[in-house]
Amino acid sequence: ASPIPAPNPRPDIAYNKIFINNEWHDAVSKKTFPSINPATGEVICQVAEGAKADVDKAVKAAKAAFQLGSPWRRMDASQRGKLLNRLADLIERDRAYLAALETLDNGKPYAISYLVDLDMVVKCLRYFAGWSDKFHGKTIPLDGDFFCYTRLEPVGVCGQIIPWNFPLLMQAWKLGPALATGNVVVMKVAEQTPLSALYVASLIKEAGFPPGVVNIIPGYGPTAGAAIASHMDIDKVAFTGSTEVGHLIQKAAAESNLKRVTLELGGKSPNIIMSDADMDWAVDQAHFALFFNQGQCCCAGSRTYVQEDIYNEFVERSVEKAKARVVGNPFDFKTEQGPQVDEKQFKKILGYISTGQREGAKLLCGGNPAADRGYFIQPTVFGDVQDSMTIAREEVSAP
């Protein structure tokens, strides 16, 4: 494997405003909000705070870019694919910078940003680039003297609201399919982690996407996010985040204009280890399933069920592994676990840990903050957990 380039732990922040029509705008209100470095608790920079007025501007731009006869509507499907591949090329060119920016804003270890997040982002865009000109309709042998065919057409203006746990990857997962199929986008990035997505916006312009095709708004859920979910001129909303907010999004979509809704929400995924499993491999995988990305994955294996006869040994080995996990400065190549994404998550997690103890789960290791600065939490293992306990039922999103 080629060596990972050394990171610049203080990357320059070139883009911190609202991206509409391939241009950078202040918020209509002129307000800004701070983006925080979770490893230190310090402010990285101020970012324009988009709200309803900015969403309105973005939707207007997106609608214009989607007009019948516009450059985007007239573009060959294969050309959309070329633009997506070009975007992937540019992300590859700036891979080290983006990985550093992602680590600075989210706290995930740089080696992982570089090797995993950025790798998957590039692959996702290339995958969808290839699909662009392969969306087939059908001819249908219906009853009667008719010729019948289906046409797959883009939905239109897609509102996309993405989370903070995989900022770049969530952006690629939303943009790839939407752009491959010819839609236009108004994307709200998470207030905890806006920076990498905004840099990608500059690459979207550089790649040659027409103005208005992608518009990106940093801002908060109850303002900018809600404005998207209830917008009368947005045709579809796609949201990744908590189930609690998912409810609000679907309700808002229903109350406004019946826009189509897709939701990727929380989980409490069971990981079941039978006694005939390869013990080493199972311990390894179960550890990875939970602890990856500081435990901040919707698909985290957060209920590990171990068959009785191997339970004790499995627990012992899992605790050993957790104790050995290296927590520290995410820019350090030795680090396996960085900080949690922000103070709110940090406090919530400590609350769950204390609830776990109170309800009678056995704290086998960890359970405390791992440093005096930043939002680091020790890798924590609970044994003898019962299904009725809060930590067995609610999504903790933690190591």
Added chain:
Amino acid sequence: MKKQRSDSNPAPVMPALPEPLKDLKIKYTKVIVDHVSVFLFPPQADVDKAVEAARKAFELGSTWRTMDASERGRLLNKLADLVERDRLILATMETIDGGKLFSTAYLMDLGAGIKTLRYCAGWADKIHGRTVPMDGNFFTFTRHEPIGVCGQIIPWNFPLVMFIWKIAPALCCGNTVVVKPAEQTPLSALYMGSLIKEAGFPPGVVNIVPGFGPTAGAAISHHMDIDKVAFTGSTEVGKLIKEAAGKSNLKRVTLELGGKSPNIIFADADLDAAVEFAHIGLFYHQGQCCIAGSRIFVEEPIYDEFVRRSIERVKKYTLGDPLKPGVQQGPQIDKEQYKKILELIESGKKEGAKLECGGGPWGDKGYFIQPTVFSNVTDDMRIAKEEIFGPVQQIMKFKTIDEVIKRANNTTYGLAAAVFTKDIDKALTFAAALQAGTVWVNCYSALSAQCPFGGFKMSGNGREM
């Protein structure tokens, strides 16, 4: 110049039309859960009981879950056989309960219902997943699994067809269902309950709860143990359903809602065909169709002639008892609809549209409305914007392609549309430019079990069939 036609495709032969049953006995009037008629109150309790039965029938290891997919298909075909056997009973019932012309019920509704059951029967064992060449050392495959308990809320305009459009795909894929038929027209659904039992579907697979929207319907859309709700009805109620789904358990939602579908007639169209299709496209089933072509845009040069022929087509109508032969138009479904339509007709007159014929109630009994034609309708009038769901035809004038595309798309609806032209460039342009789930070229209302159906924008979410 005579049009070249193929000699080898004669017109399809319709089955002979029998007389409707004179003495229809209504046997099934109760809630059907687990093949058993029950009567519980309040409606929430009925829905809860039905969901419990449906959930049990869907348990891993149940008869339904372990049944071969092909066997599900065989059961659907058996159900089609039984519907065919009892075609006369169901058609008579549909006419009496829904005010539908008997000839239409027997030939079209029953025909479509039977064909849909057989179409879905054929799909049951052809629902394929995929193996996927993903990155890394993994074997990956997709499995298409039934969603689970499906709540299905159906309307009164095509009671039997809507019942079948809902249950056939759901059962074909292995789901279990809780159906709420419309309070105006519950009888054919309940009769189907008896045929479903006779065909051999396991208990709990299909449960039917007649009732009202705000009680039984709301119980379904709010239910925490229903995995998906499918609704056909008004846009107004569609919003409530989706909201309830979002509030409760984020159940999947598909909606088939209203429409205000544009029918665009160019001067180069076959005028006879255009007038006829525009007429049937609006007046079919007393105008009570979600796909009704209720905004007819006619190119200026042929406008006057088109209006003249449309009026003539409608003037000779016989209204009356839909069971009787020779009647072309039956009653509207109920008093509420009747009043709403008359109110919209009055708005048309008030806002300055030209009333060419009709324009008021007919007869002194029941909910009959004279077939009505308005010309010189402009886009801002209520009759040009709101869904009337009655025998009221709006004819507007247009000049250019770009103009009519804009005007046709200028609505929050998007269910269907049509264009009449012999110019292939125009036809293909409109097929792409119109924001509608179905676009007809030189025809209207052509529907068949093989075609997907659904709307853009606020005409719905998702596709049926």
